[in-house]
Amino acid sequence: MTARLDHRTALVTGAGSGIGRAIADRFVAEGARVVYADRDAVAAGTAAAAAGALALPLTVDIADEASVEAGFAALSAQAWTPDVVVANAGVQLFGHDAAVADLSLETWNRTVAVNLTGTFLTVKHAVRAMLAAGGGGSIIATGSPTGLNGEGADFAAYSSTKGGIHALVRATAMAYARDGIRVNTVVPGYTETGLVQAISGDPEARAAIVARTPLGRPGTPDDVTGIMVYLASAESSYATGAEFRVDGGMTSL
Numbered sequence: 430m431t432a433r434l435d436h437r438t439a440l441v442t443g444a445g446s447g448i449g450r451a452i453a454d455r456f457v458a459e460g461a462r463v464v465y466a467d468r469d470a471v472a473a474g475t476a477a478a479a480a481g482a483l484a485l486p487l488t489v490d491i492a493d494e495a496s497v498e499a500g501f502a503a504l505s506a507q508a509w510t511p512d513v514v515v516a517n518a519g520v521q522l523f524g525h526d527a528a529v530a531d532l533s534l535e536t537w538n539r540t541v542a543v544n545l546t547g548t549f550l551t552v553k554h555a556v557r558a559m560l561a562a563g564g565g566g567s568i569i570a571t572g573s574p575t576g577l578n579g580e581g582a583d584f585a586a587y588s589s590t591k592g593g594i595h596a597l598v599r600a601t602a603m604a605y606a607r608d609g610i611r612v613n614t615v616v617p618g619y620t621e622t623g624l625v626q627a628i629s630g631d632p633e634a635r636a637a638i639v640a641r642t643p644l645g646r647p648g649t650p651d652d653v654t655g656i657m658v659y660l661a662s663a664e665s666s667y668a669t670g671a672e673f674r675v676d677g678g679m680t681s682l
């Protein structure tokens with residue numbers, strides 16, 4: 430098979446584990462140079478080391494603008510300016526997030542800081558780097574069914590941040606289309622990673638969410654890597670401002 434991402438440089442946030450790591454590993458397998466960005470330095474380092482010479486670890490806290498800015502500056506100083514950026518890192522505060530009447534301002538703020546502000550900062554500095562390099566680019570955000578349907582009834586903070594991400598993607602896609610910068614969202618379904626251990630470790634909750642998934646099984650991180658390669662490559666050159674749902678049918682139920 431020909432590598433589909435030869436000569437591309439990609440940055441993936443949250444690449445230390447779960448969906449982000451699967452995306453980053455697949456990009457490397459497709460020939461891209463890939464920056465494994467994560468707040469967890471050990472996880473980023475371990476994942477990048479396992480991926481080999483085309484991988485570079487980067488410790489970055491997406492909720493902190495100085496950290497994001499310094500990360501992009503360090504890359505550009507090493508001639509690793511990304512033309513593909515996947516704004517994927519996120520948190521879901523199980524045990525704290527709730528329906529609004531029971532949701533604390535603290536949980537709301539912590540969730541917004543990482544998921545929505547962190548995605549904004551990642552996208553902002555990705556666009557700046559792409560404009561400075563002058564060659565356009567592809568930005569992909571990880572959305573969620575909770576931002577599109579009623580899946581997040583007990584997760585008002587998480588759902589709100591994901592709905593915000595979907596809107597941020599559309600606005601950014603429209604603002605920079607003429608600069609050759611494409612921006613899209615990928616919506617995974619219920620995917621068994623560390624993020625959702627509270628569901629995967631609870632047989633009743635797990636059975637319930639699988640029952641709400643028409644294809645009848647949980648997703649794996651690899652289920653979204655194909656659409657990510659498509660969006661990172663020139664094959665998707667006419668796609669922008671769109672939501673690509675690879676969710677086992679959950680949002681069509």
Ligand SMILES: NC(=O)c1ccc[n+]([C@@H]2O[C@H](COP(=O)([O-])OP(=O)(O)OC[C@H]3O[C@@H](n4cnc5c(N)ncnc54)[C@H](O)[C@@H]3O)[C@@H](O)[C@H]2O)c1
Pocket residue numbers: 442443444445446447448449466467468469472489490491492517518519520521543547571572573574616617618619620621622623624625
């Ligand atoms: N797992 C699911 O069912 C599911 C479904 C839909 C969408 N998503 C989304 O997919 C994305 C990845 O989730 P996952 O399931 O792989 O979770 P995960 O917990 O396995 O991975 C998330 C990664 O993000 C990193 N991270 C967290 N906060 C960060 C910060 N402030 N700065 C930098 N890195 C940070 C973590 O260290 C971790 O490595 C998230 O945006 C999540 O909302 C997940």
